[in-house]
Structures are given as structure tokens and as C-alpha cells.
Amino acid sequence: MLKDSVAISNQSLERIGKQLADVPILFEIATLVDELGLSGYLVGGVVRDLILARPIKDIDLAISASPEYFLKKFIRKSGGHSICLDKKFLTFRLISRKMKQRWFDFTPLRGNSIEEDLRQRDFTINAMAIDLKDLLAFAISPLHLIDPLGGSSDLAQKSIRAVSEEVFRDDPLRILRAFRQAGQLAFQIEENTEYLIRRDRSLLKDTAPERIRDELLLILSLDQATACFSQLRQSGLLPTLFSLALPPPPEEATTGQGSEPGSEIAPPPLSAPAAAFEAWEDKAIRKLSSVEEILSALPIPEHDCLGQIRSLLSKVSGHQITFYPLLKLSAILSALPPSHHQQTKPDKVWDRLDSFLRWLALSNSQRTYTIGCLQGMPRPLELLQSGSAAPRFFWRFFRDFGDEAGLGALILSLASQKAAAETPPERIGCSSLLLAFFSRFRR
Numbered sequence: 001m002l003k004d005s006v007a008i009s010n011q012s013l014e015r016i017g018k019q020l021a022d023v024p025i026l027f028e029i030a031t032l033v034d035e036l037g038l039s040g041y042l043v044g045g046v047v048r049d050l051i052l053a054r055p056i057k058d059i060d061l062a063i064s065a066s067p068e069y070f071l072k073k074f075i076r077k078s079g080g081h082s083i084c085l086d087k088k089f090l091t092f093r094l095i096s097r098k099m100k101q102r103w104f105d106f107t108p109l110r111g112n113s114i115e116e117d118l119r120q121r122d123f124t125i126n127a128m129a130i131d132l133k134d135l136l137a138f139a140i141s142p143l144h145l146i147d148p149l150g151g152s153s154d155l156a157q158k159s160i161r162a163v164s165e166e167v168f169r170d171d172p173l174r175i176l177r178a179f180r181q182a183g184q185l186a187f188q189i190e191e192n193t194e195y196l197i198r199r200d201r202s203l204l205k206d207t208a209p210e211r212i213r214d215e216l217l218l219i220l221s222l223d224q225a226t227a228c229f230s231q232l233r234q235s236g237l238l239p240t241l242f243s244l245a246l247p248p249p250p251e252e253a254t255t256g257q258g259s260e261p262g263s264e265i266a267p268p269p270l271s272a273p274a275a276a277f278e279a280w281e282d283k284a285i286r287k288l289s290s291v292e293e294i295l296s297a298l299p300i301p302e303h304d305c306l307g308q309i310r311s312l313l314s315k316v317s318g319h320q321i322t323f324y325p326l327l328k329l330s331a332i333l334s335a336l337p338p339s340h341h342q343q344t345k346p347d348k349v350w351d352r353l354d355s356f357l358r359w360l361a362l363s364n365s366q367r368t369y370t371i372g373c374l375q376g377m378p379r380p381l382e383l384l385q386s387g388s389a390a391p392r393f394f395w396r397f398f399r400d401f402g403d404e405a406g407l408g409a410l411i412l413s414l415a416s417q418k419a420a421a422e423t424p425p426e427r428i429g430c431s432s433l434l435l436a437f438f439s440r441f442r443r
Contacts, residue, residue: 067106220325290415376409
């Protein structure tokens, strides 16, 4: 047994064995690894999820050879094909009919041993491994968890802990990943890791926008994204993420906003006065919370509104991104102040927001949806405040904005009034507006 191995209990072994037995292609992979005299390991999130008894979907494997070489051998024997996901890290994905809607991603072993590989990962709960040879023999010998950094202990304590002091400097995107995984697993980020996040948060601005987009939308895809955003705020990350969407500061406020020399955790520069930005943060989190509350409980018993809304929001808008996180992004952006300059033209506001969405590398249809939600939001709100709900209003409204953006604008209107008045959804005209929408939707 390896020095840094931990024996899994017999009960856990039986459970994990049943999960892995449902993935026969994994045993084909392990067999070929053994036949070629290689070393191979299950690593990362799949090991974490096996221990937590969560469904396994993405299966990461590290092997002591070029993944391209190994997959050519495997495909020749078992069929399928492969694609390169990342040329820098030589990550390859196996595509096969045998995968049962799971992804199998292969990377070369980093370092001279699995322990060296695990020490280069992000968090201890993702720095565990299972030897593929153990899978072939687990019926007659115990399965062992390779855990040199105490990830299993952190799992038990529900703690997100960085593997080293340099983890965020090696890849700043891991900062957002820490919050996303804390939200997904209902874990807490431990104290020293929080310090490292504050120390290195300014590095996030140099990360490729596409990578920031992916993590940001994964966070917003969580049903309880508000809690994650509250933590992002406490760590001082919202200025870095949304500075391009903020209105330009007054001329007199353009200097003196930098961090102090030698201070590792000073706040990054703001593109708006601090007081205005803090007010936006408060409002944005309230609106995000209101959207989540509305989507979690719609009091219209005679119609399955919630089911139909979730069906619409789960539609893919492109690049496997659904409307659900885009609606929440719209809620956050709807809280932005229009400008510090009284004479700013409305077109400038939309240009600024569109530039931010382009920076996030959203597609044309995704930008159109998000801007449509924001532009359409005031109209149902005005209708609510006036107390009239003429049918012709809804027909014109959905004709102008379409079903997806029209529904998004409607939900943002309800969320705005709820965030401002702290009123339950059933008391802000929710029923009449949503029934009018679904009357059109069914036709």
C-alpha cells in the first residue's frame, strides 16, 4: 500500500464498487493500461463525488503516457474517437457509445508520481486518486484512496482548502472555482484559502474572458447563486468581475483609487466611486435573490407555471449555455446605475452593457436575450404600478421581445418590485402577468 494511501471502509468500498460497475468502459480502459505496462488513475472530481456518493458524470483520468498515444491504442481495440480539449495541458476526451452520457477526459501524469500530480491541483478535495489497477482487483483486495493532502478529511469537514500557497497564482480562475464548488457542495472556504483569494484576486483580471464567463455562468446556474455572490462580494471580487459594466466615473474621481504599495490584499481599483458601487452590490444581490425566490415558488395552483418557466429557461441559447444563468446575469446588470453624468444618452448605457457582454464572449443570441430582458423590464413594471392589464399590452410586448426575453423581462420586473418592497410574489400581480404570458405561450 502507498505511503499516502487511506483505506476506504468496506461499506464505502461496496458502494463505490457498485457505482463503478455501472461504467464497464472504465474496466476496458484499466485493462489496456495494465496490458501496456502503464500507470493510470482516477483523479479529481470523480473521486470526490464517489466518496460523497454523488452521481458521476465527468471522469478524469491521469496516465503515465501521452493520452493521444493511449487513446489511439484504445480506439483501435474498442472503437470510438477522441478530440483534443487543451493543447497546452494535452487533455484529450474519449467519445464512445459505451460512455452512457459521461465524459472521459485524459491528461498525462504531471510529475514523476501520482503524489506529485495531486500536489499541482487546486483544492485538497480534488487532489485524491484511485489506482486503476485497484479497480481490476478490488473484488479480491481492498481499494485504497491516494490522499497525500488530507482531502478526505476536508470532505468530512465540508471545507474547501487550497493545496498550496501558489494555487491561485498558478491559475487565477481557481478563485471563482472555489466559490462555485463551495456553492455546489454546500461547503465553506477555509480561512487561509480566503486569505489567498484576497491576496491574489487582482490576478483574475488577466484571465481569458471566456474562462471567466464559463465559471460565472456555472455559479449563476446554481439554485442558490445568491449565497455565492454574497461571498464573492465579501472577498472583494465583484469590482474585478463587473468593472467594465459600470458607468464611467466623474472626472474628479478618476485618480487616487489604486492599492497601496506593498499591500498584497488592498482592494482593486473601482471604475465608480466606492459608495455608488457598494449601493449597486446591495441592489444586485437583492435582485438576484428575488429572482431565485420567484423561480422557486410561483403561487398559481391552476397552472404548472414553475415547470413551464423552468422548461423555457432550460433551453440552450448556444455553447451549452441555457437561459437560466443569463436571466440571473440580467438581474445583476439591471441593478447598475445608469451613469454618474446626468446628460448621458440611453444609447451609451446599452453600448456599455453590450461591450461588457462582448468581453464575456457571449454569442449574438445570448447578448440579444440579455439586453432584451433589460430593455423590456420597465414595461411590465409600469403596468403593475398602473394597475391595468390590457390584453393588447401583452401581445405587443411579446411580439417585440419574443417569448424567451419577454418572460425574462417579466420575471425581472417582478423581482425589481419584490426587491424594492420586499413583497411576496403573490402580492405583486404575479398571477395575472404570468397567466397572460402562458395564455400566449400555449397558443
